[in-house]
Amino acid sequence: MLRAAARTPNLELRTDNPLIHLLDLTLEQLQQALVEQDVPKYRAAQIRKWIFEKRAASFDEMTDLPKGLRERLAGQFAIFTSTIAAHQVADDGTEKLLLQWPDQHRIECVLIREGTRRTICISTQVGCAMGCVFCASGLDGVARNLTTGEIIEQMLLLNRIQTAEERLSNIVVMGMGEPLANLDRLLPALEIASRSEGLGIGGRRITISTVGLPPAMDRLTAMHTNYSLAVSLHAPNDELRTQIVPVNKNITIASVIEAADRFFAENGRRLTFEYVLLGELNDRTEHARQLVELLRGRTAHLNVIPYNPVAGLPYRTPSRKAEERFLEILRDGGINVCVRARKGDQIDAACGQLRRSAPGGEMPLVELKV
Ligand code: SF4
Secondary structure (H helix, E strand, O other): OOOHHHHHHHHHHOOOOOOEEHHHOOHHHHHHHHHOOOOOOHHHHHHHHHHHOOOOOOHHHOOOOOHHHHHHHHHHEEOOOOEEEEEEEOOOOOEEEEEEOOOOOEEEEEEEEEOOEEEEEOOOEEEOOOOOOOOOOOOOOEEEEOOHHHHHHHHHHHHHOOOOOOOOOEEEEOOOOOHHHHHHHHHHHHHHHHOOOOOOOOHHHEEEEEOOOHHHHHHHHHHOOOOEEEEEOOOOOHHHHHHHOHHHHHOOHHHHHHHHHHHHHHHOOOEEEEEEEOOOOOOOHHHHHHHHHHHOOOOOEEEEEEOOOOOOOOOOOOOHHHHHHHHHHHHHOOOEEEEOOOOOHHHOOOOOHHHHHOOOOOOOOOOOOO
């Protein structure tokens, strides 16, 4: 039998599935588990190849494994532990999955098609503790962190809904949750995704988004990964930012920008600031001018994202005129700005919307210290 040690990384997070989540194991842990059952070590690489390269969803498909071994593995491991509670497809090719874990909690993940690019947007937590006022994901706080296996599972399920000719090219960690609050589980998942025997998505094509948690940003900086960082600002001054992003109260914009500067100085990796443009809240000319002052002189991109309305929330999309005026001030101020197109508008594309609207509703959420 598989030793308890192999389950250790995420043991505290999983209590209700008798099978071991195969995707929670490193290659070495899987090798060890097999060797303990007198199965040759090389079988681990074979299994991983079936899952990552050939998109297998069951041991039964692994036809170069002896039938008895396939049956034995199926009795011990689960490749996928979620069920797909909803699958939506938009006219622009964007597809969203609502996944339900064995503990009934639900998260969302998205496949975005743009030209030949296939970008997946994945979640890192059930819910979110950051409480951004415009966001459906954070409306009820956070229930728990996702495990490494659950993060990889999203990638693989999105990989499987592509056609045989399509290949994933980019990962953005911008779904439900604050990625830097679950870094210990996210980083091993990204490591596997970036390996050639994993999904082969190089680190330079992976972007981690954060609301801006300076200690965790510094930790990522010190690791010298080649991931890009996207920092969500959403406001150009502390008063407004604390109103929109409540965690800012104890952080401040200055410390977020300083941590972003340290990341850029150490890693030289692309730095992006994100700004969700909320009609008549943070879209005024004075906000654009303050933003110019804040970002001037930095080698950074600014993504402006016109808000996607969320049912039950009082925030709205900015008027076309306000959006154009806002962008013009930024461009005149020398800021490298672009408007991020809203993909999949028709499928509850804003993070957390599908989870709230799908039958089955919400699970009770609890506070998690981050
Ligand atoms: S926008 Fe991101 S950080 Fe803010 S509450 Fe939503 S998921 Fe959390």
